[in-house]
Each structure stands twice: as C-alpha cells, then as structure tokens.
Amino acid sequence: PGAGLKGSKDEFLSQPPGRRALIVGAGPLGNYLLGLILFYVLFVSGLPTLGTTIGGFIDDYPAKESGLQIKDKIISVDGQKVNSWEELTSVVHPRPNEELRVQVERNSDILEFNLMTKDKKIIDLSGKETTVGLLGISPDNSDLFIKKISPFAAVKESTQTVYEISKRTLLAILNILLGRLSLKDSVSGPVGIIYFSTQVARKGLNHLLFLAALINISIAIFNLLPIPVLDGGHLMFIAVERIRRKPLPLKVQENFAKAGMVFFLALFLYLTYFDIWKVFFK
Incomplete structure (x- = not known):
C-alpha cells in the first residue's frame, strides 16, 4: 500500500529519484567540501609540524647506546x-x-653516527602484516615549526590529504568488518571525541581546525x-527503486529504518562504554 505513496509537489518523496539522490548526497558533499576548505586554510596559514629533534630513547633499540x-x-x-x-x-x-x-646537529657541530635499524612487525590499514625499520627514538614535542605552502600548491596538498584520509578511513571500515581491526580500539564514540577535542584545543587553533577537517x-x-537512517541508506533505497x-513498500523501508536505529543505539552504547573506560580508568 505504501509503494505508491505520493505527497505534494514540494515534498521529498514526490521528487523523481535522481533529484532525491542529489538532495540526499548534498549533506555528505557539504562535509567533504568543508573538510577540503579547512585543510586548504591550514596549509596556506601554516600547519604545525614536528621537527627532527630527539626527545627520548626506547629501551632495547640501537639508538640508546649509539652516542646520540x-x-x-x-x-x-644516508x-x-x-x-x-x-x-x-x-x-x-x-x-x-x-x-x-645519521647526521645530527649538536651545539652547532655536525656529528655522524652509523646505526642499525631494528625490525618490528605491524598491522597496516589494509589489515596486512608488514615489517618496518625503527631506530628507537621519540620526537621532542616542543620542536614545532609552522609549515606554509603557496595558495596554488595548497590546492593540490589539501586535495591529496582528503584523498589519503578517505582511503584510510574506508580501509579501516573494511578491516573492522573483516575482523582484522578491533572496533573498540579503532573508533571513538561521543565521549572519546569530546575528550580528544578538548585535549587538541589546548594545543591551539590550528590543531583544532585539523581535527575539525578530519x-x-x-x-x-x-x-x-x-x-x-544514513544518507547512504537512502541512496540505496533510491537505487533499488x-x-x-x-x-520499496513504505512498511519495508520503515522496518529497515528501525533495524538501523537499533544498530546505531547498540553501537553508541558499546563505544560509549569503552570510551569511558579508556578516558577514566586507563
């Protein structure tokens, strides 16, 4: 009975599928454009970048006994x-x-050291195990400089950054679905996002803008x-149509929407529980 439901000319369901798809897609597109603009502003105004000053050493790694x-x-x-x-x-x-x-600068002197890297196995965003080389050093977080690029170069840099973040996010979602990554360790809920945002805000406006873009x-x-209940779900219904x-019959769409709401409520509670645990008890 709901399959042929039509409203007035201006109502959403009365619009042809193509126009409805454009309306639904406008939301995610707006988020994308805002993220792109924020990254562009950051690259032009200057992005805080970590320098190469050594801030500490990791036990059982070559650098600690090297003389650095x-x-x-x-x-x-090299x-x-x-x-x-x-x-x-x-x-x-x-x-x-x-x-x-490795060449270093120490009190205006240039010194050279030969160091052997140590291998460490990690799981990358594609879910594959890979081996990386490490020296066993950590950065000095106070060694920050502002990296600025020209307005023209910022267009390419911001576009490339958005592409890389999109690719990594999709790979992370895929690997969560395949069980290669832990959901609770890879995704934050509202509590985690608010906590992390307050930590980032203390570091300055540029850091906060970076987080907002991300x-x-x-x-x-x-x-x-x-x-x-997501825009992607509406686009899926439009594609099926x-x-x-x-x-699809309105009743079927409503049942799918209810299932989606239950899923997100369960996800919200699950992530909130682990956010609280990570923020207050770890």
Missing part, C-alpha cells in the same frame, strides 16, 4: 635531508635491519555507508 643524545637534531639519513619527523620516518621505516648513516571527512564517508522501477 636528547636534543640532537637529525638533519640527514645523505637524504630530513626536515620533519614525518620525513624522517618515511626514510627509516622502509629499511628494517639496515645500517643507516571529523568532517570521516562523517561524510560514514554517512555514505549503505545503512538505513530505479532498478525495480517503483519504490
């Missing part, structure tokens, strides 16, 4: 200059169990999942 000292600033690895901690790890991680020539991209992707050439 806390506050040494790493300037190159002749390749490194300006940020991200660049440093990108050089070291692909080289497990290899000897590296959350907007994640919301856009999550909202497109084909689950009833196009295939069947008529909408």
Whole structure:
C-alpha cells in the first residue's frame, strides 16, 4: 500500500529519484567540501609540524647506546635531508635491519653516527602484516615549526590529504568488518571525541581546525555507508527503486529504518562504554 505513496509537489518523496539522490548526497558533499576548505586554510596559514629533534630513547633499540643524545637534531639519513619527523620516518621505516648513516646537529657541530635499524612487525590499514625499520627514538614535542605552502600548491596538498584520509578511513571500515581491526580500539564514540577535542584545543587553533577537517571527512564517508537512517541508506533505497522501477513498500523501508536505529543505539552504547573506560580508568 505504501509503494505508491505520493505527497505534494514540494515534498521529498514526490521528487523523481535522481533529484532525491542529489538532495540526499548534498549533506555528505557539504562535509567533504568543508573538510577540503579547512585543510586548504591550514596549509596556506601554516600547519604545525614536528621537527627532527630527539626527545627520548626506547629501551632495547640501537639508538640508546649509539652516542646520540636528547636534543640532537637529525638533519640527514644516508645523505637524504630530513626536515620533519614525518620525513624522517618515511626514510627509516622502509629499511628494517639496515645500517643507516645519521647526521645530527649538536651545539652547532655536525656529528655522524652509523646505526642499525631494528625490525618490528605491524598491522597496516589494509589489515596486512608488514615489517618496518625503527631506530628507537621519540620526537621532542616542543620542536614545532609552522609549515606554509603557496595558495596554488595548497590546492593540490589539501586535495591529496582528503584523498589519503578517505582511503584510510574506508580501509579501516573494511578491516573492522573483516575482523582484522578491533572496533573498540579503532573508533571513538561521543565521549572519546569530546575528550580528544578538548585535549587538541589546548594545543591551539590550528590543531583544532585539523581535527575539525578530519571529523568532517570521516562523517561524510560514514554517512555514505549503505545503512538505513544514513544518507547512504537512502541512496540505496533510491537505487533499488530505479532498478525495480517503483519504490520499496513504505512498511519495508520503515522496518529497515528501525533495524538501523537499533544498530546505531547498540553501537553508541558499546563505544560509549569503552570510551569511558579508556578516558577514566586507563
């Protein structure tokens, strides 16, 4: 009986499927665009970036007994200059169990050390076990500099960042569904997000903007999942309608929506429980 339900001309269900799909997709698209704009603003105004100053050593790793000292600033690895901690790890991680020539700056002097990396097995976002090389050093979190790029380069950089975050988020969701990643360790609920946001806000506006951009991209992707009550669920119903050439009975849609609500209530309670445990008891 609900299959042929029609409202007035301006009501959502009265619109043709294509127009309804555009209306539904506008929400996630808005989140995507906002995330993209925030990343663009961050790259142009300057993103706080961690430098290469050593802040500590990890036990049982080569660096601790190598002669390196806390506050040494790493300037190159095997002749390749490194300006940020991200660049440093990108050089070291692909080289497990290899000897590296590390140059550091100490009190205006340039010193050189030969260090053997130690291998460590980790699970990457694709759910596969991979081996990375580690020196056993941790960064000095006070060594921050503002990394600025030109407005033109920021377009490419922000687009690439959104793409990488989207890819990693989708891989994480896939691996949670396949049981390769733990849901409680990979996803935060409202309590965890609020707690983490307050911690990030203390570090400054740029850090908070970065988190806001990240959350907007994640919301856009999550909202497109084909689950009833999400925009992705509505798009799924519209796709089925196009295939069947008529909408699903309203009762069927309502039952799917109820199942979706039960799922999200259970997910909310599950994540909230573990958020409280992680925030207050760990």
